[in-house]
Amino acid sequence: MGGIRKILFATGNEGKMREIRSILADTGAEVRSMKEAGISVKIVEDGTSFEENALIKARAVSAALAEKDCVVMADDSGLVIDVLGGEPGIYSARYMGEDTSYDVKNANLIGRMKGIPDEKRTARFTCAIAAVLPDGREFTVQAAIEGRIGYRPEGEGGFGYDPIFYVPGFGKTTAEMTADEKNRVSHRGKALEQMKEVLRENEGFDCQ
Numbered sequence: 001m002g003g004i005r006k007i008l009f010a011t012g013n014e015g016k017m018r019e020i021r022s023i024l025a026d027t028g029a030e031v032r033s034m035k036e037a038g039i040s041v042k043i044v045e046d047g048t049s050f051e052e053n054a055l056i057k058a059r060a061v062s063a064a065l066a067e068k069d070c071v072v073m074a075d076d077s078g079l080v081i082d083v084l085g086g087e088p089g090i091y092s093a094r095y096m097g098e099d100t101s102y103d104v105k106n107a108n109l110i111g112r113m114k115g116i117p118d119e120k121r122t123a124r125f126t127c128a129i130a131a132v133l134p135d136g137r138e139f140t141v142q143a144a145i146e147g148r149i150g151y152r153p154e155g156e157g158g159f160g161y162d163p164i165f166y167v168p169g170f171g172k173t174t175a176e177m178t179a180d181e182k183n184r185v186s187h188r189g190k191a192l193e194q195m196k197e198v199l200r201e202n203e204g205f206d207c208q
Contacts, residue, residue: 006070007031008039010061015159016075016188023183023192029071039064050076050090050128051140058130058138068134071199077127077187079161081149083120084112092161106153106164113149121148125165125174127187129195139198143190147174158182 007029009020017033024031034040041064047053057074065072078092088095088109096105113121128142145167153163155175162175167185174182183189 005029008037008070008072010057010074054128054130058132062132072132075129081123102160123149125187127191129191141191141194143187145187
């Protein structure tokens with residue numbers, strides 16, 4: 001299986017793709033999104049966990065490929081807020097509706113947590129990555145970054161829920177981190193590093 005030089009990532013999210021390309025740069029592989037590859041497939045994310053949904057996406061895109069010449073990866077990630085019973089969790093992208101802006105989503109979550117003290121504002125970003133290899137083998141990994149929900153949006157970087165996710169060890173939100181800082185510690189960064197190791201061990205590709 002050595003020598004694979006193509007990765008197709010099952011997402012159309014440009015913010016994610018920027019992070020993914022940066023983190024996977026040392027693989028030497030060409031990394032494309034579904035849109036760039038001209039793949040359009042309806043995916044029903046009806047899994048009950050991040051890992052299940054990531055696999056659903058990766059399998060669907062892999063099945064849609066005419067030529068099985070690349071590793072198909074997909075992620076499912078979300079914000080898990082303890083005091084809200086794990087919301088929005090696996091429904092993070094669809095929270096309040098898929099077309100609802102994150103400014104509105106973030107404001108709603110902060111409003112729901114009004115009056116909740118720091119020690120009870122614990123939360124984490126969780127990310128599962130699934131990979132389907134050309135020979136049909138499948139792998140999944142999962143990682144998280146711990147933090148808490150801030151009292152107001154802070155920072156212009158990142159995307160999604162980043163402006164309200166405060167990381168005490170950095171003293172700032174993930175939206176205030178530099179791209180390098182975020183990629184080193186983020187849920188997606190950790191999960192992708194784990195997946196690179198899995199693929200190295202299984203001869204999916206050799207990182208440079």
